[in-house]
Amino acid sequence: MAEQQRAPLPHDFHPEVPSFTVVSDELAPGGALADGQVYDKGNSSPQLRWEGFPAETKSFAVTCFDPDAPTGSGFWHWVLFDIPATVTELPAGAGSGKFEGLPAGAVHARNDYGTKDFGGAAPPAGESHRYVFTVYAADTEKLGPDADASPAFVGFNLRFHTLGRAQLIGEYEAPAAG
Numbered sequence: 001m002a003e004q005q006r007a008p009l010p011h012d013f014h015p016e017v018p019s020f021t022v023v024s025d026e027l028a029p030g031g032a033l034a035d036g037q038v039y040d041k042g043n044s045s046p047q048l049r050w051e052g053f054p055a056e057t058k059s060f061a062v063t064c065f066d067p068d069a070p071t072g073s074g075f076w077h078w079v080l081f082d083i084p085a086t087v088t089e090l091p092a093g094a095g096s097g098k099f100e101g102l103p104a105g106a107v108h109a110r111n112d113y114g115t116k117d118f119g120g121a122a123p124p125a126g127e128s129h130r131y132v133f134t135v136y137a138a139d140t141e142k143l144g145p146d147a148d149a150s151p152a153f154v155g156f157n158l159r160f161h162t163l164g165r166a167q168l169i170g171e172y173e174a175p176a177a178g
Helices: 151-161
Strands: 021-023 048-051 059-066 075-084 128-138 162-173
Touching (some): 021 128, 021 162, 048 128, 059 151, 075 128, 128 151
Antiparallel strands (some): 021 048, 059 075, 128 162
16 A cells, blocks of 8 residues: 555644644544544544633634545534633533534534534544644634535635634544455
């Protein structure tokens, strides 16, 4: 098998904004995703907590993007926005379709699986992919799109409303085909 090429990270193409901190009790920076965050082993979003965001933040958005997916455009695993500015943590599993642990008013847009929830890691057999969890601090309480918006449309709106950004990158390597 040819050596896998790594795609650029999504924020390499965005305007520079101040950074802040996002951490997880379940994922160390650069560490491996837990089985629970893998599509066919649990399919559950990790716990996330953030701090140090700009004081003028009016809402947050959280995404998970795989830049290494063999699509030419990456793969969106999670798109959540309109999280109130008073919320600085999401519990594990908040991205499930049951919406347990999500604050009132938060909106799940559809991911590239076509569902409105967190869709776990599922790279092709033998490949290692990065999963970029990003928290965006936004300058508006309501971003504008609704739950039927594509990840690209949500990202377009975030580009013009982002005050700051924090990211946490995990990796997952799918077992080689037997």
